[in-house]
Amino acid sequence: MLRTFDTHRIRRTTELGGLWDFTVLPEEPAEGATEPAASEPAPAASRKVTVPSCWQTYPGLENYRGRARYSTTFEAEGNVRLEFKGVSHFARVELDGRLLGEHYNAYTPFVFAVPALAAGEHRLDVTVDNAFREDYALNFPNDYMSYGGISRPVALDLVPDTSIERVHVTPVTPAHGDGNGNGDGEGVWKAHVEVWCRTLRKPRAGTRMALRVELAGQTVEADVTPCEGEYEYLALATTVECPGVRPWTCEDPALYPVTATLLVNGRPADDLIDRVGFRTVRVNGDRIELNGKPIVIRGFCRHEDHPAFGNALPPQAMQVDLDLIEDMHGNAVRTSHYPNDERFLDMCDERGLLVWEENHARGMDEEHMRNPHFQAQAAQVIREMIETHYNHPSIVIWGILNECASNTAYGRECYERQYALIRELDVSRPVTSATCHMRDDMCLDLPDVVSWNIYPYWYEAKSATRMITDQLAYTREHGGAGKPLIISEIGAGAIYGFRNRDEEIWTEEYQANTLRKQLTEAFDEPAVTGVFIWQFCDVRVDREWWRVRAKRRNDKGIVDEFRRPKMAYDAVKEVFGEVAERQATV
Numbered sequence: 001m002l003r004t005f006d007t008h009r010i011r012r013t014t015e016l017g018g019l020w021d022f023t024v025l026p027e028e029p030a031e032g033a034t035e036p037a038a039s040e041p042a043p044a045a046s047r048k049v050t051v052p053s054c055w056q057t058y059p060g061l062e063n064y065r066g067r068a069r070y071s072t073t074f075e076a077e078g079n080v081r082l083e084f085k086g087v088s089h090f091a092r093v094e095l096d097g098r099l100l101g102e103h104y105n106a107y108t109p110f111v112f113a114v115p116a117l118a119a120g121e122h123r124l125d126v127t128v129d130n131a132f133r134e135d136y137a138l139n140f141p142n143d144y145m146s147y148g149g150i151s152r153p154v155a156l157d158l159v160p161d162t163s164i165e166r167v168h169v170t171p172v173t174p175a176h177g178d179g180n181g182n183g184d185g186e187g188v189w190k191a192h193v194e195v196w197c198r199t200l201r202k203p204r205a206g207t208r209m210a211l212r213v214e215l216a217g218q219t220v221e222a223d224v225t226p227c228e229g230e231y232e233y234l235a236l237a238t239t240v241e242c243p244g245v246r247p248w249t250c251e252d253p254a255l256y257p258v259t260a261t262l263l264v265n266g267r268p269a270d271d272l273i274d275r276v277g278f279r280t281v282r283v284n285g286d287r288i289e290l291n292g293k294p295i296v297i298r299g300f301c302r303h304e305d306h307p308a309f310g311n312a313l314p315p316q317a318m319q320v321d322l323d324l325i326e327d328m329h330g331n332a333v334r335t336s337h338y339p340n341d342e343r344f345l346d347m348c349d350e351r352g353l354l355v356w357e358e359n360h361a362r363g364m365d366e367e368h369m370r371n372p373h374f375q376a377q378a379a380q381v382i383r384e385m386i387e388t389h390y391n392h393p394s395i396v397i398w399g400i401l402n403e404c405a406s407n408t409a410y411g412r413e414c415y416e417r418q419y420a421l422i423r424e425l426d427v428s429r430p431v432t433s434a435t436c437h438m439r440d441d442m443c444l445d446l447p448d449v450v451s452w453n454i455y456p457y458w459y460e461a462k463s464a465t466r467m468i469t470d471q472l473a474y475t476r477e478h479g480g481a482g483k484p485l486i487i488s489e490i491g492a493g494a495i496y497g498f499r500n501r502d503e504e505i506w507t508e509e510y511q512a513n514t515l516r517k518q519l520t521e522a523f524d525e526p527a528v529t530g531v532f533i534w535q536f537c538d539v540r541v542d543r544e545w546w547r548v549r550a551k552r553r554n555d556k557g558i559v560d561e562f563r564r565p566k567m568a569y570d571a572v573k574e575v576f577g578e579v580a581e582r583q584a585t586v
């Protein structure tokens, strides 16, 4: 399943799923590799594996870190477009033995367009690397697992010489209303629509090309002048009035298809369908407003991680996670610490959940950020994340650089650049960053929203009330005055099944009591716009973290890695439920 809905009616698209050949590629540990001893001896024989999947779920490779090859064949003729939704974490792609290109970063899609394939069978080889190397600035031993494999779906499209690459829709709030149906009734939602095309071969002289866009009962059409080359170009930018649409809200997440059709000499030649929700997000004083109404976040930080699937969760497993989050009265997810699978975002759109999506970076100190590849690779993640996830109404905030060097001058430069890049790509959503630099953060003036990771009653022997009061004072004195404040992490660990009534640390009882106190105190603080619990489920961490992570798990999950609820589940459900009720009556 590529998405939760069909993205084409005209274009032929297939998922290159099913069984692929898989072979481990043995290699000498590279100089400076951080983890040679941990790698398993590599069996050379090839085996059949499903794609998407990750190799830590293949017997014998539970701890493999290194290179491997995935191969498959397909029948095709003409121009093809290959889209990899996510390969963990480096991919080198060859078609019929010819290099198409390389891509680094596990969590964002990439595309290769290949003109004029001869009719017949074609062979696709993907060499994947999940080693920790200096070349891969964002991956190093961390408090989550850097898995390996083709971990998200692969799509094969047959495309004409000019094809549609992307459609962006930016909803524009009614001029005279609050975007929520309230107002003087004269306002009409508008949508700013942009369509990007790709031309592989210049059309014959005299060919007429046009783009038609259909959205919410409206149709616009405009001529297109093709630009030759394997790159994308903006082919259409227009604003459409959309009278009578229902806004996208958490309670009623109305979604509308947007269909772009490419007409060649008046005949449909290619199409792309995406989905749109009419809603605006804006910061108003110290509140974040959705359609003019302040939101209160009852959220969970969530890693893409599962004992049976690694980071290649099938849609069924995503559904289960979202069911549990909603059952606990959660209304938001933070995609800590990287962009998420599109299908998960589709489901959030459908459920009316709010998403904080973040670029890939966790716990980078200045040395990590001075990796010569860091700036370019981080910028690429941001670009790919925003370009591909732009239309999701559920995404209400972009996050960057979780707990990185926001306390140094060089770090600040990096934060500045990344915020500037986001604002260049998308002005319709606020930006933030989760910090833990309680006494020396130098970047609080930069984002629209200030976000703190705090662990009262856990890493700190202080109450949440005290920590929030202290943080607020610091924030106000250091550039963050008047901005909304999110508690982007709060939580405590517990080992599933370890129970006693002695308030023993690591017991489910201790975690449940701690969460109850943390959440109650946080929501009692009027300056707090919302809270993301660290974290939804227990997750596997990289081997090097074994000293501080029993069972090699970050066990601050409210459910364990198999999604079995710990005692904290009911505590969270109760507090989130009360907050939701209070909110509903405001």
Ligand code: ADA
Pocket (backbone or CB within 6 Å): 143, 362, 402, 403, 436, 453, 489, 534, 554, 556
């Ligand atoms: C940090 C970090 C998380 C996780 C957490 C913890 O706040 O952002 O990724 O490591 O701490 O469990 O300590």
